[in-house]
Amino acid sequence: MEGLLPHLAVLPVALPLLAGALSLVLLRHAGWVRAITVVSLSSLLAMSLVLLVQTAGGASWTYALGDWPAPFGIALAVDRLAAMMLTITAVMGIACRLAAGNEGSRRFDALLLFQLAGLNGAFLTADLFNLFVFFEVLLAASYALLLDGAGAARLRAGLHYVTVNLLGSSLFLIAAAMFYGVAGTLNIADLDARLATLPASDAGLAQVAGLLLLAVFAIKAAALPLGFWLPGTYGAAAVHVAVLFAVMTKVGIYSILRVHGALFEAVPQTASTALPLAGLALPWLLPAGLATLLLGAAGALAARDLRVLVAWLVVVSAGTLLAALGLGTVPATAAALYYLPHSTFAAGAMFIAVEFVARRRAGSSTPVAADYRIYAGRPVREAPWIAALFFVTALVVAGLPPGSGFIAKALLLDAAAATPAHAWIWSVVLLSSLVVVVALARCASAVFWGPSTAAAIPPAVQGTGVGGRGLLLAALLLLGCGLVMALFAHPSYDFLRQTAAALGAT
Amino acid sequence: MELLLATAIGAITATGIYLALRSRTFELVLGMTLISYAVNLFIFAMGRPVAGRAPILREGVPTTLEHYTDPLPQALVLTAIVISFAMTAVLIVVALKLREVSGGDHVDGGDPAGDSGRERGDP
Numbered sequence: 001m002e003g004l005l006p007h008l009a010v011l012p013v014a015l016p017l018l019a020g021a022l023s024l025v026l027l028r029h030a031g032w033v034r035a036i037t038v039v040s041l042s043s044l045l046a047m048s049l050v051l052l053v054q055t056a057g058g059a060s061w062t063y064a065l066g067d068w069p070a071p072f073g074i075a076l077a078v079d080r081l082a083a084m085m086l087t088i089t090a091v092m093g094i095a096c097r098l099a100a101g102n103e104g105s106r107r108f109d110a111l112l113l114f115q116l117a118g119l120n121g122a123f124l125t126a127d128l129f130n131l132f133v134f135f136e137v138l139l140a141a142s143y144a145l146l147l148d149g150a151g152a153a154r155l156r157a158g159l160h161y162v163t164v165n166l167l168g169s170s171l172f173l174i175a176a177a178m179f180y181g182v183a184g185t186l187n188i189a190d191l192d193a194r195l196a197t198l199p200a201s202d203a204g205l206a207q208v209a210g211l212l213l214l215a216v217f218a219i220k221a222a223a224l225p226l227g228f229w230l231p232g233t234y235g236a237a238a239v240h241v242a243v244l245f246a247v248m249t250k251v252g253i254y255s256i257l258r259v260h261g262a263l264f265e266a267v268p269q270t271a272s273t274a275l276p277l278a279g280l281a282l283p284w285l286l287p288a289g290l291a292t293l294l295l296g297a298a299g300a301l302a303a304r305d306l307r308v309l310v311a312w313l314v315v316v317s318a319g320t321l322l323a324a325l326g327l328g329t330v331p332a333t334a335a336a337l338y339y340l341p342h343s344t345f346a347a348g349a350m351f352i353a354v355e356f357v358a359r360r361r362a363g364s365s366t367p368v369a370a371d372y373r374i375y376a377g378r379p380v381r382e383a384p385w386i387a388a389l390f391f392v393t394a395l396v397v398a399g400l401p402p403g404s405g406f407i408a409k410a411l412l413l414d415a416a417a418a419t420p421a422h423a424w425i426w427s428v429v430l431l432s433s434l435v436v437v438v439a440l441a442r443c444a445s446a447v448f449w450g451p452s453t454a455a456a457i458p459p460a461v462q463g464t465g466v467g468g469r470g471l472l473l474a475a476l477l478l479l480g481c482g483l484v485m486a487l488f489a490h491p492s493y494d495f496l497r498q499t500a501a502a503l504g505a506t
Numbered sequence: 507m508e509l510l511l512a513t514a515i516g517a518i519t520a521t522g523i524y525l526a527l528r529s530r531t532f533e534l535v536l537g538m539t540l541i542s543y544a545v546n547l548f549i550f551a552m553g554r555p556v557a558g559r560a561p562i563l564r565e566g567v568p569t570t571l572e573h574y575t576d577p578l579p580q581a582l583v584l585t586a587i588v589i590s591f592a593m594t595a596v597l598i599v600v601a602l603k604l605r606e607v608s609g610g611d612h613v614d615g616g617d618p619a620g621d622s623g624r625e626r627g628d629p
Binding site: 129133136139140143147151152155156158159160162163166167169170173174176177178180181 | 546552586590592604607
């Protein structure tokens with residue numbers, strides 16, 4: 001670790017911020033904006049791959065911005081988990097840009113880059129207050145992305161989304177202030193050290209702050225009592241935005257893993273867990289995760305809109321992840337870390353697959369709400385490749401054998417078998433998988449085989465007039481990433497197992 | 507001072523929550539604004555503010571926290587104020603646009619009569 005390599009830690013945040021600002025300046029020159037976006041996205045991917053390779057051997061480092069020492073300055077931390085999340089974000093950013101094609105507004109490229117800067121910052125920061133700031137950066141960009149190309153439904157969802165996240169930010173600030181009040185620092189590593197020697201009189205305050213923070217992250221992750229904003233929001237977003245949003249719930253999961261893993265040993269370690277606050281989050285994660293899982297499956301079964309159906313599948317994946325983290329063993333955490341990229345890629349691909357259905361029904365690249373109805377009585381016939389895409393993606397999403405979803409669920413069930421909660425995990429995960437399969441199969445049979453009761457679908461639009469090429473490339477990219485994960489399941493699992501084992505030590 | 511500050515924060519938060527739960531976007535915006543004021547006061551309070559001590563180093567005074575107010579929470583509050591102000595602005599813009607599109611200021615996009623405007627928009 002010498003030379004300029006440590007400075008690579010700051011680039012995934014700085015580059016998209018600068019590039020985004022630059023593309024706002026050059027707003028009138030579409031060619032330049034496109035070039036900036038292409039260069040930024042590909043270098044983001046390259047940078048995160050370099051970081052991934054560098055950290056794969058277990059290297060991790062803290063980067064002090066401006067070389068201010070940790071308790072005073074703000075720090076970024078790079079380790080395996082952060083590098084992995086950066087890579088996922090870069091892939092989703094590329095998929096989002098491909099899927100957008102020429103659909104987004106002129107400011108779309110800048111917003112996408114700001115969103116990526118916020119996401120990367122949240123994954124890299126080693127400071128609680130900076131986590132809040134990067135949450136706000138990514139949320140501010142996501143508000144604008146969600147409302148891109150407005151419309152009543154999107155505005156309604158946007159108002160709810162902004163309100164819920166404003167409340168979440170307020171809670172975050174309260175929790176951060178309480179941590180500062182008891183420990184006098186907001187650097188996560190520093191906070192961890194101070195909490196270990198906390199006087200008993202302050203333990204209660206730290207506990208309240210920790211649980212408040214858990215509630216904030218549960219809002220982001222859409223866990224059960226706090227996740228009702230998600231289906232409406234994701235169901236109203238444009239397809240390329242929904243693809244990018246597939247990684248947003250993962251920010252909440254990541255933060256739980258990072259903050260509660262470091263501060264409260266939510267991820268059990270070989271090191272002593274004699275801290276008074278050890279395992280603070282664990283009793284909440286498992287029940288919340290299982291309940292979210294059941295609710296998500298029920299929601300998928302009840303959905304009457306294609307995009308809302310996929311949004312409920314995002315809730316299912318959040319529930320699975322929370323339940324796996326709630327088990328609190330290293331294999332279960334490794335299984336969760338395998339499930340995390342899989343579910344992100346799969347949800348993104350599924351949003352694209354249903355968009356193809358709607359565009360085919362509309363005969364244009366701007367489907368209206370009626371085109372997204374599952375039971376519209378307008379079956380999509382003679383479109384074998386749309387059906388094939390839907391079928392393959394649904395297999396991956398539902399976790400049926402050939403895809404990465406199957407490996408993820410098998411890993412999770414295997415990891416759960418060694419814990420006392422295995423009966424709960426096995427029954428709920430398998431039941432919800434069955435319900436998801438039923439929901440997807442019913443949706444597909446209505447969409448592709450159903451009786452035709454409404455006006456016929458206009459003849460297929462030839463060529464790429466419906467913006468199909470970029471969408472198709474994005475879907476293939478996401479499915480390809482899932483395929484790579486499935487093909488190289490063993491090396492990736494080894495990597496993730498080491499990641500999970502190293503988490504509490506940082 | 508502690509009692510006064512705590513009571514004020516509690517009262518502002520309670521008012522904010524009440525307003526945020528109302529069904530009009532204007533009251534929602536007011537409520538969110540009040541909640542963010544309360545949060546800013548709370549951050550300030552968690553820095554243990556002391557009357558009569560500046561957060562700036564002075565000559566001849568030892569550089570320990572016993573002689574100064576902790577400056578860090580004030581920096582945090584400044585950041586929080588900027589962010590919550592910007593986010594409230596976003597909320598107002600969305601609320602205005604929703605009112606323009608749906609013809610009412612109900613948070614679910616309905617008319618002023620109070621019923622939700624689901625029949626106007628998409629399912």
